[in-house]
Amino acid sequence: MPFCPLCGYEYKEGVTSCADCGQGLVSELPQPPRISEEPxxxxxxxxxxxxxxxxxxxxxxxxxxxxxxxxxxxxxxxxxxxxxxxxxxxxxxxxxxxxxxxxxxxxxxxxxxxxxxxxxxxxxxxRPKEATVKPHRGKTVLILGILGLALFPLVIGIAPALIAFCMGANDLKEMEKGTMDASGWRPTSIGQVCATLGGILGGIWAFVAFVLLCESLSAFL
Known part of the structure; x- marks a missing residue:
């Protein structure tokens, strides 16, 4: 196993330099010098x-x-x-x-x-500069997605569903690239699924409501 002659750390085979100080690794640590009894x-x-x-x-x-x-x-x-x-x-x-x-x-x-x-x-x-990793917005996407799903019978439910879907799609792409904290992958994915379902159900509900409204109006005409 290679060692850092300065820090004394042991590394796996194949590593050539110390991650802490950059010093080249050696196969054996140098023996400490023997100090005589002199002051x-x-x-x-x-x-x-x-x-x-x-x-x-x-x-x-x-x-x-x-x-x-x-x-x-x-x-x-x-x-x-x-x-x-x-x-x-x-x-x-x-x-x-x-x-x-x-x-x-x-x-x-x-x-x-x-x-x-x-x-x-x-x-x-x-050493190359590390890319800045953005904090995830998983909770926000999840809450908006749930609101969009829960409020799909109402017209206002489309707004949070659309926002959650767009935010979730963008954030998942950034997580794949490594520019956003990947620990938010699960809540972001769930929020986007809820938003998608809310949008689909909201669209169907709006279509059915529109058809019923047209039939009601035609009955009075």
């Missing part, structure tokens, strides 16, 4: 996950042992609920702390100048 020093405080992963990857590529100390306590809909206001702290052995800070500083300068793009940002640019 550790903080070399970078990351404001978010992309910065933390970017700096950590650069330091590890330079051969420095790195520990990522997460400090974000909880996430909810991308809201930072941590008290400290940062995502993580990166630590390395004290003897190489200055080297790590120099690498980090150069990396951040390159990022700020636009010479370096985070994998997440590159993936966002290449």
């Amino acid at each position: 550790l020093a903080v070399v970078y405080e990351a404001p978010d996950q992309p910065h933390s992963h970017m700096v950590k990857a650069a330091l590890e590529e330079a051969g420095l042992p790195v520990i990522e100390q997460l400090e974000r306590t909880a996430m909810l809909d991308d809201l930072d609920l941590s008290v400290v206001g940062r995502y993580s702290r990166l630590l390395t052995v004290e003897s190489r702390a200055e080297e790590a800070k120099r690498i980090t500083a150069d990396l951040l300068v390159a990022y700020e100048s636009g010479d370096l793009i985070l994998p997440e940002e590159e993936a966002d640019k290449e």
Whole structure:
């Protein structure tokens, strides 16, 4: 199974890049660096996950042992609920702390100048924008369809039946295209059927009423 070397997520065979960060997948996760008993020093405080992963990857590529100390306590809909206001702290052995800070500083300068793009940002640019899905109007179509069916003996029943039929036909087409919430398919379909029955019965009733009216008028003439 392939893994994301940054996020650590496992994917199914055939997937080549991470859905979260866009990083290419590897067959095995890299082994965590062995930290000696030498004292550790903080070399970078990351404001978010992309910065933390970017700096950590650069330091590890330079051969420095790195520990990522997460400090974000909880996430909810991308809201930072941590008290400290940062995502993580990166630590390395004290003897190489200055080297790590120099690498980090150069990396951040390159990022700020636009010479370096985070994998997440590159993936966002290449990822097509999702089409907007409209909310369905299933309940409205259903209510109008039922009214059209219930009121078919009256002339006013034709109006809600016609509206429900037109709305239902249009909404079902949009659901097939994926531009409208498909969870409203059932009430929309039922509403359209009720509207169709109401329209047919209303038309028959209107025809019969018209014939009876004509016969009544001819009897008086």
